[in-house]
Amino acid sequence: MPEMENARLSIVEDVPVPKQLLATAKFNSPWEQVKWEKSLPQNDRTQPQYSATSKQNQSGGIVRSASLSTRRVARPRPATRPQSNPPELHSWENIRRSAFLKPPATVPENEPITPIKESFISPKSTPTNSQFNSRRSSMYEVYEKAKVRGVALHRKYWVRLLFEYSLYTLLILFVYFVLVGMPLWKGAVWWLYWVVQTKFVIQGGYAITIGLAALYAFLPLLILFEKDPPPKPEDSDFDLEKNDSNVKSTALIIPCYKSATIIGPTLKAALEIFPPKNIFVIANGNSETPLDNTEEVCRPYGVNHLWVPVGSKIVAQFAGCYAAKGFENVLLIDDDCALPPNFPIVSDRLNGKVKCVGYTIKSVGPNSSKGTFCQQAQDLEYKMSGLQRAFFGKLGSATFPHGAISIWNTEFLKQTFYEHPGFSVSEDWFFGDSCRRLGGRITMCSSVFVETETPSSVFFSGSGSRGGFGEMTIFQQRFKRWNFFFVVGMYYDLKYIMTSWKLGWWEIGAKLCVFQEVYETLIYLFAPFILPISFIVRPGFCGILLGATIGMYIVNVIIFNEIHLRLKKERISWVVLLFYYTFYKIALTVINVVSCYWSLYKYARYFAKRHPKVIEDRQAIEVILSLEQEVEHSTDENEEQLLRAQSENANAYKRLTLTRVGPDTMENWPLQSDMEQRSAHDSHSSPWI
Numbered sequence: 001m002p003e004m005e006n007a008r009l010s011i012v013e014d015v016p017v018p019k020q021l022l023a024t025a026k027f028n029s030p031w032e033q034v035k036w037e038k039s040l041p042q043n044d045r046t047q048p049q050y051s052a053t054s055k056q057n058q059s060g061g062i063v064r065s066a067s068l069s070t071r072r073v074a075r076p077r078p079a080t081r082p083q084s085n086p087p088e089l090h091s092w093e094n095i096r097r098s099a100f101l102k103p104p105a106t107v108p109e110n111e112p113i114t115p116i117k118e119s120f121i122s123p124k125s126t127p128t129n130s131q132f133n134s135r136r137s138s139m140y141e142v143y144e145k146a147k148v149r150g151v152a153l154h155r156k157y158w159v160r161l162l163f164e165y166s167l168y169t170l171l172i173l174f175v176y177f178v179l180v181g182m183p184l185w186k187g188a189v190w191w192l193y194w195v196v197q198t199k200f201v202i203q204g205g206y207a208i209t210i211g212l213a214a215l216y217a218f219l220p221l222l223i224l225f226e227k228d229p230p231p232k233p234e235d236s237d238f239d240l241e242k243n244d245s246n247v248k249s250t251a252l253i254i255p256c257y258k259s260a261t262i263i264g265p266t267l268k269a270a271l272e273i274f275p276p277k278n279i280f281v282i283a284n285g286n287s288e289t290p291l292d293n294t295e296e297v298c299r300p301y302g303v304n305h306l307w308v309p310v311g312s313k314i315v316a317q318f319a320g321c322y323a324a325k326g327f328e329n330v331l332l333i334d335d336d337c338a339l340p341p342n343f344p345i346v347s348d349r350l351n352g353k354v355k356c357v358g359y360t361i362k363s364v365g366p367n368s369s370k371g372t373f374c375q376q377a378q379d380l381e382y383k384m385s386g387l388q389r390a391f392f393g394k395l396g397s398a399t400f401p402h403g404a405i406s407i408w409n410t411e412f413l414k415q416t417f418y419e420h421p422g423f424s425v426s427e428d429w430f431f432g433d434s435c436r437r438l439g440g441r442i443t444m445c446s447s448v449f450v451e452t453e454t455p456s457s458v459f460f461s462g463s464g465s466r467g468g469f470g471e472m473t474i475f476q477q478r479f480k481r482w483n484f485f486f487v488v489g490m491y492y493d494l495k496y497i498m499t500s501w502k503l504g505w506w507e508i509g510a511k512l513c514v515f516q517e518v519y520e521t522l523i524y525l526f527a528p529f530i531l532p533i534s535f536i537v538r539p540g541f542c543g544i545l546l547g548a549t550i551g552m553y554i555v556n557v558i559i560f561n562e563i564h565l566r567l568k569k570e571r572i573s574w575v576v577l578l579f580y581y582t583f584y585k586i587a588l589t590v591i592n593v594v595s596c597y598w599s600l601y602k603y604a605r606y607f608a609k610r611h612p613k614v615i616e617d618r619q620a621i622e623v624i625l626s627l628e629q630e631v632e633h634s635t636d637e638n639e640e641q642l643l644r645a646q647s648e649n650a651n652a653y654k655r656l657t658l659t660r661v662g663p664d665t666m667e668n669w670p671l672q673s674d675m676e677q678r679s680a681h682d683s684h685s686s687p688w689i
Helices: 002-006 019-023 030-039 043-059 092-097 116-121 129-153 157-180 188-199 202-222 240-247 263-270 294-301 313-323 373-395 410-419 427-437 474-482 486-499 506-537 539-567 574-606 618-637 639-648 653-657 674-684
Strands: 250-256 279-284 304-308 329-333 354-364 405-409 441-453
Touching: 129 618, 157 188, 157 574, 188 506, 202 373, 202 506, 202 539, 250 263, 250 313, 263 279, 263 294, 279 294, 279 313, 294 304, 304 313, 313 329, 313 410, 313 618, 329 410, 354 373, 354 410, 354 427, 373 441, 373 506, 373 539, 373 574, 405 410, 410 427, 427 441, 427 486, 474 574, 486 506, 486 574, 506 539, 506 574, 539 574
Parallel strands: 250 279, 250 329, 279 304, 354 441
Antiparallel strands: 329 405, 354 405
16 A cells, blocks of 8 residues: 555656746746745656666567656655646646557557657657647647638728729829820820930840840750650550559649549549559539539549639649648649650659759640640740750759649648748749748759640630630630739749848859849830830831841741750641741730730739738638548547558558549449559559548
8 A cells, every 4th residue: 555655646757847848837936836846756866777677678678768667666756736827737637638648558568668759859750649639739720820810811892992993093193194294294105215216225225135035045055855764665564563662752633623524634644653542633613512523533543532612723732732641742733734654753853952843844735636836836835945944943943833743842842832922823933932932942854745735726716625724725824814923923033032042052043044034024014115116216227126036036946946856856847936936926925015014904903802821711721621630530430440451452541531532343444454444453452442
């Protein structure tokens, strides 16, 4: 009985109390604090005894933690506890009952004990319930902040209306009183005409403008595309285990919207590289239930499927990052991107300051055809853009990876969501801006061209199979979406150039690339004034200069086509190059100029409603919390079944984090190749699909 009285009631008393925990204690007087500290267990006195016990245990093959001892030390238990502030000081009994610490009965005597301090602070320790609860509680904190922030960002209807029409009024006043001025005074346009006519040297001004354009156009031609990766042998069988070993650290995330008609070929191509468990189709839309049968289309392929009831690509990507937890890297692609069979996973390049690698893309028509002249012109444009980004990626950092495909470090990508302003338009551009401001470089992989179907015409809708948000004309694509943030983007670019220095020496090349965007936008904004005035003042010289500029760009694309694309066996036909591409680029220039002024008009309505960041979006955080709760449910109630499933079929256990689709029976498989049937059959053999 004396031994029982002196025995400890909780193993927690053997754990050293952190100073941070002591700092949270509150007392009514200094002597109460001294008395309480003296009553705490003297862990340093137990170390010699533990040390001797440890040596004895080692001879018996048992290893015990240095942070937690199961040996009960016979030392008198303190008779009293401080009772001055019970609400602030949780009792030892409450801590013992928490999920972070377990009573002695739950720790087998014949197994080693993981140090408790590791489960609290070590990022390399195996995930436990305590760490999961900690992550979940932090996400709940984000959720609560999002609810508060949502209320703060909400504007009443009359406020939005006042904001919108106030901007309209300011625009009208600016056009009249600043630009026109007549008959009250001479406006800025008149003074611009006077400067060009009397003071401005047109030849010198155009020499600087064309010189900068030539520099940005011809410098990227100094490098070549990377060599093609080794082709996949056609006569070899599809080896899922070998494929899994090559991509085991990378998840493929495919956000999609009403993509049932086009997601099938994308998944078919992806399964040549990724096992089904690595593929996450994140369907989204503003509806509680799916908007089409994308889930049924995904079923035969055995991939992961998640429905996100928020119509936003960036929210779908945000949910995909958390759905693919456990993967070190994520590859983001559009729903119409067909990965080539020899597609390289360049996750080894994600080291140091390189946090994102984009891929060069190519434009195709339906069923991977060359498509119309418009699609072939876009093909040339996309490939030139890829070489330019590869060039600036070597100098410092590309401005942003193409939204169609890029690979990211998962944890860093999550950080970018905290910096991303949350705009649903041009979300890929803001990903690049956030990446660079966080100190991450963006480079390019140019060894392959990833296919993506593009609009088939410039102004009038043609044939095509683009689904979801896929526009059928270039005008709709660029005028309404791509160019929307051209003017606002100048603010972010200038802010980055002036304030961001986290890339070190790499900032020089990165800022040169960013300045190109500012320079081009300024040309678009001033072109409606400078060009007419220049033609009025010096029509002959300006006509010759305009023709020389067009000729310079033709020479540029000929060199690119005959050297760079010839080496890649991706040349464009001369008919498209000489006759169609020139008029195509002129049409795009007009679209870009007009879209800048159209966006200035549309900003009034767009910014009348305040836009939260992704982490401030209550609905987006609710999606993440639902995923976390599903993980907890599968961990608590199905732990034994989960372990058994991992041992029986390692390809299935990650699907427990998602709403899953499973393959149908053999009779209903819409797959043609033996490879696809084997892949689906492997998934079908698991009871957890």
